[in-house]
Structures are given as structure tokens and as C-alpha cells.
Amino acid sequence: MFELLKTDAQTKARLGRLTTKHGVVDTPVFMSVGTQGSVKAIDPRELIEMGTQIILGNTYHLNIRPGMEIIKAAGGLHNFINWQKPILTDSGGFQVFSLAKIRKVKTHGVEFRSHLDGSKLFLGPKESMEIQRILGSDVAMVFDECPAHDAPARDQRNAVERTIRWAKECREQPRAEGQLVFGICQGGSNPELREQCAKALVAMEFDGYAIGGVSVGEPEPEMMKAVELAEPHLPAHKARYAMGLGTPAQMVELVARGVDMFDCVLPTRVARNGTAFTRKGQYGLKGGAYKADFRPIEEGCECFACKHFTRAYLRHLLNVNEIVGLRMVSLHNTHMYVKLMEDVRATLAAGTFADFYREFIANFVPSKKILSEREVAKLER
């Protein structure tokens, strides 16, 4: 299902192809986040026009609303949301540990209260895989335990042990026809734990491997380190997915460290506050500097927003709370993420990725504000 087409000569970057039931995904790839069955403010036609190959759905959220009875009646998530390209579903593990109120970790899962109405729910490997089977996603994720980045060593160790045990349980569950299942490597920034977790998962022969426990509030160097600790223990012929990441610069940095797949709510989240991403960084479109700026959000950009509207107009729409404003910035930012990975693939194919990488990182200036937005963003994914 995953073909490694090429490995970069100067970095660990990889060009690949993941074949799923609903089509082929070229990697490295950015996957747009459709937590509740919709990429925020963007419709499927717009997603396809910008070259989106795969989107995410979320087990925890979709199980609460609309619930599996309705998804089952609709014939699965693809039909329910009318998206006939690949879907990856997260297992709900992350949300149970970050979002749910009052949780009790048990042997076969977690008892918790819904973040919405406080009702008592239970989610474990068996339940999560069953939900993902009903959703019919192309890639299902195992149910893991994701501790906070500053959790004590003992909690990190327990989380790794539990994650391995639950991964095994997930591995044994029935799947939807043609569904791939990825393991999730935990272990924080502890080299032994990352190695232990990666090796145990690899022994179970999953269809791909995610690096979890990143984008949980840790500083950027620690995030890079976590990936660097896990990566050498993952097999070259399987896809690697860094969960919940990141800024454009972080994605390019992680491609260079051997990561193939990314997902992040940042492009749509910051768009709703009026922040636009460009190849040089990001800027707040609401600012007075743009009130008579009749250039597109990013010069040379081919997205629907940049082809039709000016900064001055979008700034006005954002400032008077018109929905078309946040729609267009969401669209531009998501397009920017998707195209960035297209460029990464093109330079990998051409053998020029190392130059592209150096140049991109030198030009892209991430703001402190964006890095702190990751804190809030993690609650939304």
C-alpha cells in the first residue's frame, strides 16, 4: 500500500505513494482536518480544486455527533459527507486525554464524561476500531494514550506500555474492507521509551506509523527531537505520519527528517482570526496597512481567493464579520499548505529538495503568535 519512490540524497526526505481504497495519496502530503465531517468553512469542491488528496475525520467527535447510527444509515463517512477521496480517521485517544472531563483509565480503555453534555462514555481499542470500521475510513489510527509533554517520567512510561498493549488489541479487531491501520508511537522526549514503543509497534506490522505525543504544547526543539528519536526505528517501506503538525516551516523541517504525512488545524484556525500564511511567514490581514492594498493575499498564488479578491476587500470583510472573508482566508491558507507539499514532492522528484528546504526555511519567518496558536489548536483537532 505504501511505495517509497525516492529518498533524498542530502536529507532524510522521502517521495512516496500511499494507495488506499478511495485512491492514491502522493507523499509528503498535508491532510486537511475535517474533525466533525467538514473542513472548517471550505466545501468539497473547493478542496478538490486546490488539489486536496485526503482529509481527516475524528472518531471522538463523530461518535458523539452525529453518532454511528446515522453514519451507518448513510453508508459510511464518505457518503455522509460526500467526499469520495481518501479519509484518515484519528482514533479519539488524543481527544479523550485532552478534551474529555473526568476520565478513569481502565485496562481496556477510558471511561470519561463528554465535553459537551457530561454524559458518561467509554472508548478503548475495541470501541475506537469499531467506530472507525463504521466510518469506513481509508486509514484508521490505533487508540493510544497521549500524555502531556511535561508529564512525569512514570506517566510517560505507563502511557507507552498502555499504548503498546492497546495497539495490539486494535490490531486484532476486524476492519472495514480495505482499511489500513497505523500504529502511534508515544514516548515523549525519552529516547528509550520512543525506541521501545516504535519497536513494539513495528513488530506488530501496521500499515504505517504515526509519531504521536507531538504538538501537545512542547517547545519546537523538543518536538523535532521526539521525531528524531522515533524515526530511525520505523521501517523505510511504511508511511510515517507526524500528528497534529505544524507550521509550514515545521512541516518542511519534518519532511527533511523523514516524515511523509501531516495534519494541522492551523491554516483554518488562524484564518478565522484573519491571519494569512504565505511562503514568507504570516500576517494579520485585519491590519490598517492593508486597507487600500489591492494585491491578492499572496502575489503569484493561484488559489480561488487570490485569483478573485484583494487584501483590501478581504480585510474589510473580516473587519465587518462577513463569512466570505474567513472563508477566503481559510481557503488560501489550506491551499498554501497543500501546494507547499506539492512543491516538496516536485523538488524531491527533481533532486533539488535540499536547496528548496534551505531556501524555504531561510525565507519563512514564523511568528511567536502562530507558535502559541498551536496550544489552542490542539484542542480543536
Added chain:
Amino acid sequence: MFELLKTDAQTKARLGRLTTKHGVVDTPVFMSVGTQGSVKAIDPRELIEMGTQIILGNTYHLNIRPGMEIIKAAGGLHNFINWQKPILTDSGGFQVFSLAKIRKVKTHGVEFRSHLDGSKLFLGPKESMEIQRILGSDVAMVFDECPAHDAPARDQRNAVERTIRWAKECREQPRAEGQLVFGICQGGSNPELREQCAKALVAMEFDGYAIGGVSVGEPEPEMMKAVELAEPHLPAHKARYAMGLGTPAQMVELVARGVDMFDCVLPTRVARNGTAFTRKGQYGLKGGAYKADFRPIEEGCECFACKHFTRAYLRHLLNVNEIVGLRMVSLHNTHMYVKLMEDVRATLAAGTFADFYREFIANFVPSKKILSEREVAKLER
């Protein structure tokens, strides 16, 4: 500029064609409301796909934000919002009287405080026409005084006198190249005042005539009466526009009473609360009855939302506050209004309008809730 193509044999309905600088508008027509330079939640491509011929902009709102300096720098409203079809702009008279805080009516206009920041502003015939000249709309409206429907007789009389005097002032102002100007007939439900106002305006030879002082909280029969009182005094060879109306049934009723043009915020406003219009009335999509209803919003509808999504999915999106939900219902409702007027024109051309009219009114059941929404809607137009 207005050609009367056909008058219905059994009703007062008219088939016509209004030629403007940015193109031809077939009448009867529904004009979508883009108060602040954007039809709420719908982008220009979607508007064009559904057959939109003309949209509205608002002098009062656009003058406050983004302000005329920016619109002028953009080269007018069409360029600023990237809409190259006709635009009609309201004069701001309605907003000054319904929205602004603390106003002082003077000889040449109204001194008032901005509803946003309380800053002191002045709007009168001269200012309104100058703003509309800068906006470069295809149809400008005169600056009128619109009293409440239950205003005392003396206020109604004063409003008519002032409206006539201000209309004359507007008539004398310079216009944008090719800009049409419509007069606005006031007079509430008083036959003498309606006649006096209509005749005075007609003597000034405007390019078209609006019936104002409707959709200001009056009961429906009073609204119909106001139109019936004004209509006989308006010349057949000029377009007639009923301002701020209405429900689908009200529009069809008013077509039968000789009205050619309509605008209303209802289709997008109620959409944001999850209410969908159909040929039979309206329903709240958020209701539990639709949770596993996999039909489109309206069977047989050809809009983007109905071609792609089910009630069950849109209900879910509305209930979890996903923007694509309210986008799609806004789109469907606006499409329904636009297509309803297309059907009206087709039946007028075929000579079958009277049958269509009877059948539509018999089938369409307006809800009390929708009629009361008009109360809130008037604040938004």
C-alpha cells in the same frame, strides 16, 4: 432603460427588462442583499451559478466601513467586491431612521450617531448621492424618510413632504456615468399621502420607482394595501421596486400587484438559524426529524447544496456549528428566491402566470416565525 415586454391578462403582473451599465436585468427579479459588500456567506461564483442578475449594496454601511476613500481607490464598488454585474445601492435613508442612534432631522438631511462607535455623522440627499456616485452603482436610490408603520398621521405627512423635497435635491445631484436613479414613494397606508408622494415623484421623471415604508413591522394586509395604493399612480413604462420584501409568497403576491423588483435578507438570515425555504413553505433543518433523512433540502432542486448534500448531513453541520452548514442553506434559500422569479418570468412569457400564482399561493404555507423574522431582518438590510 426599462422595457415593459408584457402585461399579464388576468393580474397586474409584468414581464420586463431593465438595462443598466453592467448588464440587463430580467424582471420580475429578486436582488440578493450584499449590505456590506458581500451577500452573507455566498461568494460571487456561487451567485452567478445560481443565476443572480443583480445584487444590493448599502450607502449607510459602506460609507462607515470601509469608507469612500478606499472604494474610490479601488475604482468603485464593482471592482472593490469583484462583481461585474449590476448593483443597486440603497440610499441609507432607511438605516439612518431605523439603525442610527440619536438623530436630528434637519432641512438638508439627518445628523446622527453611528450605530457602531457613536461618532457624529451627517447624511442627506447631497451626501447620499455623492456616496452612490463614488460607489458607482447601476441604480442609485433617493434619500428618503421612512417612518415607522405606526407613526402618527402628522409624522407620516411630514415624512412624505420631506421625502419629496429630498427627492428633488437628489434629482439635481450629479450621477456616476450611466447611473439610474429611482424615487421612493412613502405615505404609509394613507391613500392621499401615497398618491401625493407618487405623483410628485413621477413629475420629477425618475428612472424607476420604489415603494418604501413597507417591511417596517406592519401586518401583511397593510403591506399589500400600501403597494395597492401607490401602484396605480406609477407609470407603466418604468420599473417598480418593493423595498425589503419579502417571503416567497409575498413576492408572488406583489408580482400580481404589478411589482417588478424585490430585495430581502430573509433567505440568508433564516438560513443561519437553519431554516430552509421550499416551494411549500419553510422548515427548520436542525430538527430531529431530519437526522437520518438522506434527501436533499428540497427534492428536485438543482442548487449546489441540493446536488451535493443531504438534510442529515446539513442538519449535523448546523448542529455542530460548522460554517459549511449555514453556507449551504444560505445558498439553497437564495437559489430558491432567484429561481422563483425565473419561474414567474417563464409563466408570464407563456401566459400562464395566473395559474402559477394561484397554485403557488395555495401550496406555500408561510410560518408565523418567518413573518416575525421580518421584524429582525429589517435591521439588517
